[in-house]
Structure formats: C-alpha cells, structure tokens
Amino acid sequence: MSKISMAYLSNTGNTEQMAEIVAESIKEAGAEVDVIEASEIDFDEFVSADVIVLGCPACGTEELDEEYIEPLMEQFEGKLEGKKVAMFGSYGWGGGEYMDTWVGRMEELGASVIGTVTGEEGPSEVEDELKKLGENIAKA
Numbered sequence: 107m108s109k110i111s112m113a114y115l116s117n118t119g120n121t122e123q124m125a126e127i128v129a130e131s132i133k134e135a136g137a138e139v140d141v142i143e144a145s146e147i148d149f150d151e152f153v154s155a156d157v158i159v160l161g162c163p164a165c166g167t168e169e170l171d172e173e174y175i176e177p178l179m180e181q182f183e184g185k186l187e188g189k190k191v192a193m194f195g196s197y198g199w200g201g202g203e204y205m206d207t208w209v210g211r212m213e214e215l216g217a218s219v220i221g222t223v224t225g226e227e228g229p230s231e232v233e234d235e236l237k238k239l240g241e242n243i244a245k246a
C-alpha cells in the first residue's frame with residue numbers, strides 16, 4: 107500500500123475542515139493517512155511518502171502561506187521527482203487562482219499532480235470534490 111503524507115495550514119479553520127473531509131474519504135477507501143498541521147512536519151518523514159497531500163488557503167495576494175508552506179516548497183527542491191502530489195485549500199475572493207500557480211510550481215519540481223480542490227471559504231460547496239480527491243489519493 108502507498109504511504110500517504112498529509113499536512114495542512116489553516117488560519118481560520120476553513121482549510122482544516124477540507125482536510126478532515128479528504129482524510130475521512132482516504133480512510134473510507136481503505137488507505138491509511140495521518141493528518142498533521144504544517145507546523146508539525148518532520149520533513150524527511152513527510153517527503154518519504156509515495157503520495158504527498160497538502161492543504162493551504164489563498165494567502166497574501168494569491169500566494170501560499172509564507173511561514174510554513176513556502177519554506178516547505180523550498181525544501182521540496184530536488185525531492186519530488188516522480189512523486190504524486192495532491193493539493194486543496196480555501197480562498198476568499200480570487201476564485202482559487204493561487205492553486206493554478208501552485209500546480210505549476212509542483213510540476214516544475216517534477217511532481218505529478220493527481221488532483222486539486224479549492225473551495226470558497228471552506229468545504230461547503232465542494233464536499234463531493236473533496237471526497238473524490240480522497241478516493242483518488244487512496245487509489246494512487
């Protein structure tokens with residue numbers, strides 16, 4: 107079975123709620139996943155997974171969180187070749203544009219992006235997409 111690492115950053119709880127739905131769906135599909143906050147990542151352990159799942163809301167101006175997620179992206183340099191990754195996160199007014207940039211950056215790092223979901227101010231309008239993402243992660 108593939109090892110799945112999942113971490114999220116959430117300032118006001120919206121992306122956290124999305125993380126819970128994705129994790130639940132992964133488990134319902136029969137796979138195992140530990141969900142941690144981005145601040146708790148042990149990098150070597152995290153990056154050793156076959157599938158890396160990250161949650162981050164739109165921050166700054168269509169940017170990623172600067173405190174934990176940006177440093178993580180720097181650490182990924184040279185480590186994601188051939189890895190499967192999936193991302194999700196909440197946004198407020200930008201329509202999730204930051205995710206497109208994030209996908210491009212992951213691909214530049216050599217990762218294969220197997221799915222993404224963005225939700226306006228939380229999971230309420232994208233619950234089915236989040237569940238589907240979880241199923242796809244479990245199958246990856």
Ligand SMILES: Cc1cc2nc3c(=O)[nH]c(=O)nc-3n(C[C@H](O)[C@H](O)[C@H](O)COP(=O)(O)O)c2cc1C
Nearest residue numbers: 116117118119120121163164168196197198199200
């Ligand atoms: C400082 C700050 C910057 C933000 N920048 C954006 C942005 O560029 N685009 C956007 O769509 N939403 C932006 N938002 C809105 C958040 O992404 C949105 O409220 C999201 O649901 C927060 O998710 P969280 O509860 O997981 O932190 C910003 C919010 C804050 C506080």
